[in-house]
Amino acid sequence: MALSATPPTLSPAYLTDRYELTMLSSWVTEGTVEDRAVFECFGRRLPEGRRYGMVAGLGRLLPMIEDFRFGEDDVTWLEEQGVVNAAGADYLRGFRFTGDVDAYREGDLYFPGSPVLTVSGTLGECVVLETLALSVLNHDSAVASAAARMVDAAGGRPLIEMGSRRAHEQAAVAAARAAYLAGFSSTSNLAAGRLHGVPTVGTAAHAFTLAHATEAEAFRSQVEAQGAGTTLLVDTYDIAQGIRTAVEVAGPGLGAVRIDSGDLAEESARARALLDELGATSTRVTVTSDLDEFVITALGDAPIDGYGVGTRLVTGSGHPTAGLVYKLVAVGDGPDPDAPLRPVAKKSASKASVGGRKTVWREHDADGLLRSEHYAADGRAVPEGASAVQVPVVRGGEVVHRPDLADVRRHAAASLASLPAAARRVTAGPAYLEATPVTH
Amino acid sequence: MALSATPPTLSPAYLTDRYELTMLSSWVTEGTVEDRAVFECFGRRLPEGRRYGMVAGLGRLLPMIEDFRFGEDDVTWLEEQGVVNAAGADYLRGFRFTGDVDAYREGDLYFPGSPVLTVSGTLGECVVLETLALSVLNHDSAVASAAARMVDAAGGRPLIEMGSRRAHEQAAVAAARAAYLAGFSSTSNLAAGRLHGVPTVGTAAHAFTLAHATEAEAFRSQVEAQGAGTTLLVDTYDIAQGIRTAVEVAGPGLGAVRIDSGDLAEESARARALLDELGATSTRVTVTSDLDEFVITALGDAPIDGYGVGTRLVTGSGHPTAGLVYKLVAVGDGPDPDAPLRPVAKKSASKASVGGRKTVWREHDADGLLRSEHYAADGRAVPEGASAVQVPVVRGGEVVHRPDLADVRRHAAASLASLPAAARRVTAGPAYLEATPVTH
Known part of the structure; x- marks a missing residue:
């Protein structure tokens, strides 16, 4: 190295x-x-x-x-x-x-x-x-104490640690490790993968969509590079249109869509209904954006398949x-x-x-x-x-x-x-x- | 190194x-x-x-x-x-x-x-x-944003950054640097001294007093090693007795006493009065223990010559x-x-x-x-x-x-x-x- x-x-x-x-x-x-x-x-x-x-x-x-x-x-x-x-x-x-x-x-x-x-x-x-x-x-x-509470609140749904950008650059690596040992599934942090063997995940940010002339072009590029099993971020412009485009590009075998803004209970329910309507019944809905154990608890009944947690995890949830x-x-x-x-x-x-x-x-x-x-x-x-x-x-x-x-x-x-x-x-x-x- | x-x-x-x-x-x-x-x-x-x-x-x-x-x-x-x-x-x-x-x-x-x-x-x-x-x-x-508010609240009195133990070990070094650039006077963190040239300070913890048979023995040992200009921590047992012992051991030229517990407004006023009574009129009173910009503001009228800030500084004061x-x-x-x-x-x-x-x-x-x-x-x-x-x-x-x-x-x-x-x-x-x- x-x-x-x-x-x-x-x-x-x-x-x-x-x-x-x-x-x-x-x-x-x-x-x-x-x-x-x-x-x-x-x-x-x-x-x-x-x-x-x-x-x-x-x-x-x-x-x-x-x-x-x-x-x-x-x-x-x-x-x-x-x-x-x-x-x-x-x-x-x-x-x-x-x-x-x-x-x-x-x-x-x-x-x-x-x-x-x-x-x-x-x-x-x-x-x-x-x-x-x-x-x-x-x-x-x-x-770890905050992570354990979030793991409990998620009731078995997977949690991704993605708070590196909200923590000191070395503390971020330790935070990813602590979250993983407390029950998180994976992290966005590459150093935690390399040093501690924590599984790393991540597909694309809004910048990826914005850098392309259209959302469809961005999704095509991502699916080409990462396969249809990838997670497409669908909220850069309009979520419903984003989901339609995502399924059009990746097909009904699309791995997951990610929603990073808005009312997550409402948006996840709409997304699930639309995905099902489009035949993408096994496409997962993952959500991110200011989550913590309280929000995750409140989202318990929403059709959400996974959570990404950032700021509140690396700052110990208060x-x-x-x-x-x-x-x-x-x-x-x-x-x-x-x-x-x-x-x-x-x-x-x-x-x-x-x-x-x-x-x-x-x-x-x-x-x-x-x-x-x-x-x-x-x-x-x-x-x-x-x-x-x-x-x-x-x-x-x-x-x-x-x-x-x-x-x-x-x-x-x-x-x-x-x-x-x-x-x-x-x-x-x-x-x-x-x-x-x-x-x- | x-x-x-x-x-x-x-x-x-x-x-x-x-x-x-x-x-x-x-x-x-x-x-x-x-x-x-x-x-x-x-x-x-x-x-x-x-x-x-x-x-x-x-x-x-x-x-x-x-x-x-x-x-x-x-x-x-x-x-x-x-x-x-x-x-x-x-x-x-x-x-x-x-x-x-x-x-x-x-x-x-x-x-x-x-x-x-x-x-x-x-x-x-x-x-x-x-x-x-x-x-x-x-x-x-x-x-730095939290530190700047504390510097303002302290109104010219010196502030020591001492939060290393409440932060990730590498974040602690960066925090000491950030506090110093925002106007803190010094840090307890040796790495910040070595890497960034931040002045480092620190004299003794309660453990030093506890490890000696008597408080007087601990103070004598510290004064012998660091001179009468040192800061003696006087609240391990009883503050008033600690101050008497400190002045007895170090003489009226004692640099400072530190109080790390109790009602700091009250204790600092008592300490100042007692020091003056003992002829230690130039001995400074420094306080530590859960300080932040709000507590420092509230202590504005207390006869305090310096503050040590730990947890609330390195955690951005909320x-x-x-x-x-x-x-x-x-x-x-x-x-x-x-x-x-x-x-x-x-x-x-x-x-x-x-x-x-x-x-x-x-x-x-x-x-x-x-x-x-x-x-x-x-x-x-x-x-x-x-x-x-x-x-x-x-x-x-x-x-x-x-x-x-x-x-x-x-x-x-x-x-x-x-x-x-x-x-x-x-x-x-x-x-x-x-x-x-x-x-x-």
Whole structure:
């Protein structure tokens, strides 16, 4: 593949807030940088009105943890900028993450208090992962959480992710991946196809029709290139005329028509009737244009065979970031990995946290429906009969969890299926449950 | 700098919707791919309640247009995937953009109908830039537009961008750049410092205090590493006690205290009074925690010396994408660059566009305040006495516009200063003006 210097490729270690490195530098200076520590990533609450969240991003994050290194000129720059002192610089020269990470699997659900990622290691190696871990998980989980709701609303009809143009050019690739793992069928984004194996689709824009002298010429050209199974965009001028022309050009075996404007319930019903009248009874009707889980729900009775979702998907349908935070929960008094850790917690107003490294488990009812999520910070194992939620994903700095995206998709579908119908409604409501501490 | 394969570096040509290449492939097949074309990028409206938008992203986009090439194995993959046919693949092998681009400068204002980017060239080379151009401009302009409002609300007090953890890890870097060009003082993001020269800042998180046995120990360690001019985070336990400890440790020459929780108006007033009482009269009070232009406006009378803004900045303060579209507006009947172009426009419901390549100009009053923005699609020059808005940025495929970020910042400040006070209010209101067609 063509390598490019644009954007210049920095180590993922740069995708970091300055204060992570100033803290690290202080710890190096005071001799505590190798003290044991545990950080947890969790959300204090779900975005307003959301009943559940879906975890995504782990598959992108883990390789970046392995690649989190500082080159010689990185270190020189950081020292020149006064980010780290000489001792801090020396520490960074040899840096690699050597700790452990446990996490909720991609495609799993999360709720307020769910510890979706637990990072254990030395103070220094854990603290520097904060910004990167949150960037990846907050973005990808926001998109997956919105996508999961749209998948539910679509009730089995296929969804195409097509929001690249409404997102940062690299975020678009991650958004396509997150939507796919949450149950979307495909994406318009070629990079997501090449990098992540997401199926790509797309036929033509209005510009294609406009660039031809007539709509019929445009359709002929497209059918010649892509076959009659293609999707023709029929709303550049007049939808009914567009459909007549489409079937005239492609024949009744035309794959699909796409409508990208107007009242989609009305236009799809008219389109279906007209296609049937023209004998194109198996030609599908797909719609695009400002769709989200609410509009898709409202279109539930319309004769629509597929949806393309753009803006609202890549912007998390009103909640473009998942609100996960990364907090120190336990710290040792030295580098001995077997010494007991001291739980720590912030007490500041409205941002209190729960100290101690947590074990998490879930309980399901006889029908397999999720009923509760609990954690304990006393080192206990997952109770008998309950399900563990976290899985080991990094051990001694090596990634030990590399599911393929098809597995993640299956896990996402199973996770959604473990929610009762009420928890899957797209209307605003409270979180279906909260991860609650068990102390007895 | 340390090169990294994560994320794998694809050509920017991949950051593209599949249909751009299927259209191109059809045009290659039908022999029209070299026909002349003009595309324009504009917004039909501003995000709800916004009085103006600020353009950003051009400085990132232009180098990617130069790098928009397809390597041999890119082309092989695209052909294997059925995205392009053999003729389309041949076309892509030699592809580079050879056309012209004219654009609104970064830091300039835009309004409904403003043609912020005009791309002229062949059909093929213009169409394939759509997704990338929109991704970059929509993201960066959304952030700059929100940032400009916050800068105005802060009334000269410095603003720190610190939202990296709430954005995709690469979008975070672009967001830091966009905020800086719109008038923010600095960023927490190290990559933005390294790549774009944005000043970086940051001292310590709550984890730093929590990891020490006492708050005093944490402060001593930080002051030792960073000097008494540092900013101490005083709200891990109790703010008043935190401030006393901070001044005790650092002395009255302490640079600043940061408060990240609670009622910021109340806490900042108490902090100021306490600092003054302790003789730390020049110690600054900085606040963070869910700030945006509305909260900053509400804090206008509080004794606050600086703001840190995260989530709401990187998510465009409620409008995470700028809503710009990229539309074919004129097309030739062949490859002759001097032959007249035919204006084209979509007629579909609610998405109509205005055909023809536009000349844009603005009129200012005697005080230098912006009064109107007009365009004409009849090939006329900018009228005498009016100001041109677009500048040439690419000629014959070569970037001819490379202002440094300091110049862009100055242009942004001048642009904001050209708006009357009413247009700069953060309350919801209509667009200050619309770019309107002139036909006489």
